[in-house]
Amino acid sequence: MNKLWVFDIDNTLANVHHRWDHLRGEKKDWDQFFAKQHLDEPYQAVLDVFHALAFDRGDDAFIVVTGRDERFRDVSLEWLNRHIQFNFPTQDLYMRPGGNREDDDVLKVKIIKNWLQRHPNYKVGAIFEDRHRIIDAFRAEGWYTFECNQERLEY
Numbered sequence: 001m002n003k004l005w006v007f008d009i010d011n012t013l014a015n016v017h018h019r020w021d022h023l024r025g026e027k028k029d030w031d032q033f034f035a036k037q038h039l040d041e042p043y044q045a046v047l048d049v050f051h052a053l054a055f056d057r058g059d060d061a062f063i064v065v066t067g068r069d070e071r072f073r074d075v076s077l078e079w080l081n082r083h084i085q086f087n088f089p090t091q092d093l094y095m096r097p098g099g100n101r102e103d104d105d106v107l108k109v110k111i112i113k114n115w116l117q118r119h120p121n122y123k124v125g126a127i128f129e130d131r132h133r134i135i136d137a138f139r140a141e142g143w144y145t146f147e148c149n150q151e152r153l154e155y
């Protein structure tokens with residue numbers, strides 16, 4: 001079996017702490033939160049793990065699965081290319097379809113299950129994710145998940 005490695009962006013590969021204030025309190029301002037995403041610094045440790053795995057990738061697959069809306073595809077790809085430092089294939093970046101309002105744990109499980117269905121000789125190697133609700137959903141599927149919530153942000 002080949003392995004699928006999955007990385008989240010916000011608060012996993014990318015440090016979102018500087019734009020965190022927009023998600024505090026009763027009214028979360030996701031538009032403002034996402035407007036500053038190009039300014040994120042990466043978590044070097046998570047990038048290093050990505051690079052270490054990808055260096056000897058063989059037939060392994062690497063995808064990025066984010067709850068960000070499709071309208072952020074260009075800025076997200078630009079960020080990934082700048083920090084991962086190779087041309088990340090646009091088809092390997094899985095995002096929230098325009099207008100989709102599903103909870104991100106439901107959305108992400110669906111994306112990964114669909115991927116596995118289309119690639120029957122693959123299984124999940126591991127997933128890197130920060131949100132507890134999503135981590136729980138992945139673990140319920142039997143997928144090994146590393147918790148990357150370095151800042152212990154709750155949202």
Ligand SMILES: [Mg+2]
Pocket residue numbers: 008009010011012129130131
């Ligand atoms: Mg995240």
